[in-house]
Amino acid sequence: MNFDLTEERQMLQDSLRRFLKDRYTTDTRNRIIDSDTGMSDEIWTALAELGVIGALFAEEQGGFGGAGFDISTVFEELGRAGVVEPFLDTAILGGGLIAALGDDAQKQMVEEVIGGGLHLAFAHGEPTSRYDLSRVETSAKSDGDGIVLNGRKAVVVNAEAAGRIIVSARESGDAGDEAGISLFLVPAGTDGMTLRGYPLMSGGRAAEVTLDEVRLPGSARLGAAGAAFPAIAAQVAAANVALAAEAMGAMETAVELTREYLMTRKQFGRPIGTFQALAHRYSDLLIEMEQARSAVINAAGHFADPARERDRHIASARNLIGRVGRLVAEESIQMHGGIAMTQEYELAHIAKRIVMTDHRLGDTDYHLERFIDLSAA
Amino acid sequence: MDLSYSPEEIAFRDEVRAFLDEKLPKDLAEKIRRGGHPDKAEQEQWHAILNVRGWLAPNWPREFGGAEWNAVQRHIFEEECAFASAPRIVPFGLSMLAPVLMKFGSKEQCGHYLPRILDGTDWWCQGYSEPGAGSDLASLKTRAVREGDHYIVNGQKTWTTLGQYADWIFCLVRTDPNVKQQEGISFLLIDMNTPGVEVRPIILLDGTHEVNEVWFTDVKVPVENLVGEENKGWTYAKYLLTHERTNIAGVGFSEAGLASVKRMARAEMSGGKPLAVNPHFAARVAKVEIDLMAMATTNLRIISKAAVGQAPGVEASMLKVKGTIIRQEINDLARRAAGPYAMPFASELVEGDNDPIGPDYAGPVAAKYFNNRKLSIFGGSNEIQRGIIAKVKMGG
Numbered sequence: 001m002n003f004d005l006t007e008e009r010q011m012l013q014d015s016l017r018r019f020l021k022d023r024y025t026t027d028t029r030n031r032i033i034d035s036d037t038g039m040s041d042e043i044w045t046a047l048a049e050l051g052v053i054g055a056l057f058a059e060e061q062g063g064f065g066g067a068g069f070d071i072s073t074v075f076e077e078l079g080r081a082g083v084v085e086p087f088l089d090t091a092i093l094g095g096g097l098i099a100a101l102g103d104d105a106q107k108q109m110v111e112e113v114i115g116g117g118l119h120l121a122f123a124h125g126e127p128t129s130r131y132d133l134s135r136v137e138t139s140a141k142s143d144g145d146g147i148v149l150n151g152r153k154a155v156v157v158n159a160e161a162a163g164r165i166i167v168s169a170r171e172s173g174d175a176g177d178e179a180g181i182s183l184f185l186v187p188a189g190t191d192g193m194t195l196r197g198y199p200l201m202s203g204g205r206a207a208e209v210t211l212d213e214v215r216l217p218g219s220a221r222l223g224a225a226g227a228a229f230p231a232i233a234a235q236v237a238a239a240n241v242a243l244a245a246e247a248m249g250a251m252e253t254a255v256e257l258t259r260e261y262l263m264t265r266k267q268f269g270r271p272i273g274t275f276q277a278l279a280h281r282y283s284d285l286l287i288e289m290e291q292a293r294s295a296v297i298n299a300a301g302h303f304a305d306p307a308r309e310r311d312r313h314i315a316s317a318r319n320l321i322g323r324v325g326r327l328v329a330e331e332s333i334q335m336h337g338g339i340a341m342t343q344e345y346e347l348a349h350i351a352k353r354i355v356m357t358d359h360r361l362g363d364t365d366y367h368l369e370r371f372i373d374l375s376a377a
Numbered sequence: 378m379d380l381s382y383s384p385e386e387i388a389f390r391d392e393v394r395a396f397l398d399e400k401l402p403k404d405l406a407e408k409i410r411r412g413g414h415p416d417k418a419e420q421e422q423w424h425a426i427l428n429v430r431g432w433l434a435p436n437w438p439r440e441f442g443g444a445e446w447n448a449v450q451r452h453i454f455e456e457e458c459a460f461a462s463a464p465r466i467v468p469f470g471l472s473m474l475a476p477v478l479m480k481f482g483s484k485e486q487c488g489h490y491l492p493r494i495l496d497g498t499d500w501w502c503q504g505y506s507e508p509g510a511g512s513d514l515a516s517l518k519t520r521a522v523r524e525g526d527h528y529i530v531n532g533q534k535t536w537t538t539l540g541q542y543a544d545w546i547f548c549l550v551r552t553d554p555n556v557k558q559q560e561g562i563s564f565l566l567i568d569m570n571t572p573g574v575e576v577r578p579i580i581l582l583d584g585t586h587e588v589n590e591v592w593f594t595d596v597k598v599p600v601e602n603l604v605g606e607e608n609k610g611w612t613y614a615k616y617l618l619t620h621e622r623t624n625i626a627g628v629g630f631s632e633a634g635l636a637s638v639k640r641m642a643r644a645e646m647s648g649g650k651p652l653a654v655n656p657h658f659a660a661r662v663a664k665v666e667i668d669l670m671a672m673a674t675t676n677l678r679i680i681s682k683a684a685v686g687q688a689p690g691v692e693a694s695m696l697k698v699k700g701t702i703i704r705q706e707i708n709d710l711a712r713r714a715a716g717p718y719a720m721p722f723a724s725e726l727v728e729g730d731n732d733p734i735g736p737d738y739a740g741p742v743a744a745k746y747f748n749n750r751k752l753s754i755f756g757g758s759n760e761i762q763r764g765i766i767a768k769v770k771m772g773g
């Protein structure tokens with residue numbers, strides 16, 4: 001056993017942490033959140049140059065990483081700084097699906113993604129699918145050489161910025177079947193696709209995507225007809241490693257801000273950290289943080305396992321991170337008092353990032369149920 | 378013991394219901410139900426409607442124009458208002474300042490200010506907290522120096538809720554810096570329009586402008602705006618904090634909130650079935666409901682005791698701690714229930730007439746979850762309340 005990062009990952013972590021500490025200050029980030037696009041092209045390009053996106057892809061895909069620990073290393077740092085730029089959507093979900101299923105022509109886009117020149121979004125969830133990955137009602141019907149899409153996609157993160165939206169649609173079977181789901185690359189601005197964009201609670205933007213008789217050539221399909229589900233499950237697994245690591249990084253920031261505040265804020269003539277009622281709760285956070293870190297390591301370390309083993313560890317990590325994340329967010333706010341309730345204080349955004357993670361790709365209860373199902377012999 | 382409402386109490390409840398049904402403006406209730414915040418005019422409109430009926434000041438004595446309800450009536454009223462999505466009554470003038478004036482203020486002050494609180498002429502805010510004086514309120518530094526017929530006030534208050542709407546602020550100020558902290562504080566009424574008063578907004582983490590900083594630079598305040606005696610302000614401040622504790626548990630809010638979570642859970646689908654029958658979610662809801670059923674009785678037990686002349690002391694602290702834990706847990710359930718549709722940050726959609734993004738109940742849940750973290754922080758944090766309970770019970 002060895003719990004150290006490889007030299008390359010250590011370097012990536014160091015440079016990413018340094019860059020974000022210098023360039024992604026609370027002020028800068030809050031300005032980005034308030035902007036029309038909800039992200040900074042400048043930051044995006046700079047991080048792409050730093051290799052952040054390349055680290056999320058394997059060598060044969062054009063990157064230099066792509067393993068569970070690459071993903072967790074990158075996202076822990078993004079989480080630590082409360083980064084709102086959509087690396088999860090463009091790289092892990094969008095880029096990852098193209099890399100997994102695309103033909104040679106389609107795979108050209110992965111290169112663009114790694115270079116920072118192309119944004120993607122994954123339009124999968126629907127208004128009533130909640131966290132259910134196989135509940136796809138959007139339909140894809142063949143029409144001569146082409147395909148026609150109809151349906152609605154919910155809370156599609158980064159849809160407005162995406163040059164291509166990867167839309168899941170059903171070619172056969174019933175809503176709830178894993179078989180029969182295909183993926184299609186839909187260029188931004190395609191007739192019949194409308195976006196209703198809005199900002200998100202934890203920064204960044206998403207859109208409701210309506211597909212009304214959207215006509216695509218057959219070449220827009222990613223992979224074989226009706227067979228996309230295993231690839232979706234694999235990229236969602238990668239995304240869950242990323243989300244768990246991101247939340248953990250954000251939790252580290254929350255706990256560190258709390259430590260500093262407990263030592264400096266004085267009431268009744270002494271630092272509030274000297275009140276045992278707070279000191280013990282701070283200690284509890286540290287204890288739980290060790291658990292959180294281990295859960296992320298477990299998920300990242302089992303990322304290359306067979307799907308069932310992989311998913312069981314990932315479900316366990318997201319469940320634990322969901323529970324500890326809520327504790328850390330709420331306790332950090334509480335121990336700060338009023339100051340943590342203000343938008344301009346760093347913890348406010350960090351706490352939102354942590355808690356809102358619980359609404360992406362499954363909440364704490366969803367992952368508990370997944371864990372129970374996957375643990376059953 | 379008898380847990381059921383008497384016929385009179387049932388009649389009262391029906392009367393409140395009929396009143397709300399008839400008088401609570403539908404569009405305002407809809408706005409509150411969707412998580413919106415009443416603006417100043419809407420708030421004043423609702424106060425005026427209640428005032429016409431004589432229900433704006435449930436706990437004031439009749440001689441001052443109050444309803445003088447008992448604890449059960451107040452509980453029924455709060456419950457019905459919460460279920461009907463009525464705006465809450467802004468408490469600063471009505472249930473914070475007024476009792477202090479009635480007990481410690483002069484006849485002139487009562488005669489002047491109380492009617493203006495009722496008819497909405499004056500909107501009050503509370504100027505207690507300062508950047509350096511939160512839980513340790515007695516360490517406050519805002520200084521008032523007597524010069525002839527005036528006090529000259531300098532300093533800063535913070536977290537002043539709805540100070541942007543206020544005409545007046547009641548403040549704790551330091552009038553004697555040379556004695557024990559608690560003994561040099563006075564209770565002063567300050568007109569917000571006086572030169573030298575400046576209000577600066579603080580935006581909270583859910584994007585709302587609910588609180589403010591209030592700065593005082595050489596503000597001239599007539600001495601007749603002093604309440605009671607100079608340097609006795611701490612006694613009055615504590616009276617204010619412990620006096621108005623009727624709705625401290627927020628049982629009505631919790632009941633309405635839980636009902637709304639259940640409605641959401643029936644509408645949301647999870648794995649092809651309503652979320653309401655998902656065993657994990659159902660267990661979460663059930664646990665809170667069990668706590669809340671007990672809390673409702675605890676609340677009535679405690680406030681009905683207070684009604685016959687015993688001030689709720691340490692029990693008020695207990696109600697605050699448990700009541701806020703339950704309310705925050707319900708906010709958390711609502712957030713969970715909404716699923717991915719909790720993610721949109723939809724303040725303009727909640728406030729405006731736009732179509733909601735997902736189901737209409739989902740819009741406000743995340744914002745409310747974050748905003749209501751304040752419940753365990755303000756009005757004496759839950760840590761401070763626990764300290765009080767232990768101190769009282771162990772005689773420390």
Ligand SMILES: Cc1cc2nc3c(=O)[nH]c(=O)nc-3n(C[C@H](O)[C@H](O)[C@H](O)COP(=O)(O)OP(=O)(O)OC[C@H]3O[C@@H](n4cnc5c(N)ncnc54)[C@H](O)[C@@H]3O)c2cc1C
Nearest residue numbers: 273274275276277278279280281282283284763764767771
């Ligand atoms: C089954 C058992 C086996 C043991 N075996 C051994 C052994 O092999 N060798 C040995 O040396 N001892 C042993 N102990 C003794 C054990 O170390 C003591 O019980 C322990 O140190 C607590 O001391 P106490 O029982 O006097 O409780 P106290 O110290 O009186 O504590 C009473 C309560 O107050 C709390 N408390 C005390 N101080 C603080 C503080 N500053 N802040 C917050 N809370 C505080 C404690 O946590 C506890 O809840 C054993 C005890 C038990 C029950």
Ligand SMILES: Cc1cc2nc3c(=O)[nH]c(=O)nc-3n(C[C@H](O)[C@H](O)[C@H](O)COP(=O)(O)OP(=O)(O)OC[C@H]3O[C@@H](n4cnc5c(N)ncnc54)[C@H](O)[C@@H]3O)c2cc1C
Nearest residue numbers: 275334335336337338505506511512536538751756758760
């Ligand atoms: C939304 C909102 C609205 C508000 N509205 C008003 C208003 O209208 N008027 C007004 O005057 N004030 C208002 N307040 C201020 C509120 O009363 C204070 O926030 C509160 O008293 C806590 O003070 P603080 O924020 O400075 O936290 P601090 O007092 O600095 O506390 C920080 C942490 O330390 C803990 N702590 C402090 N002392 C102890 C101790 N002895 N033992 C254990 N733990 C301790 C606290 O519980 C908290 O967890 C409002 C606050 C908020 C957030």
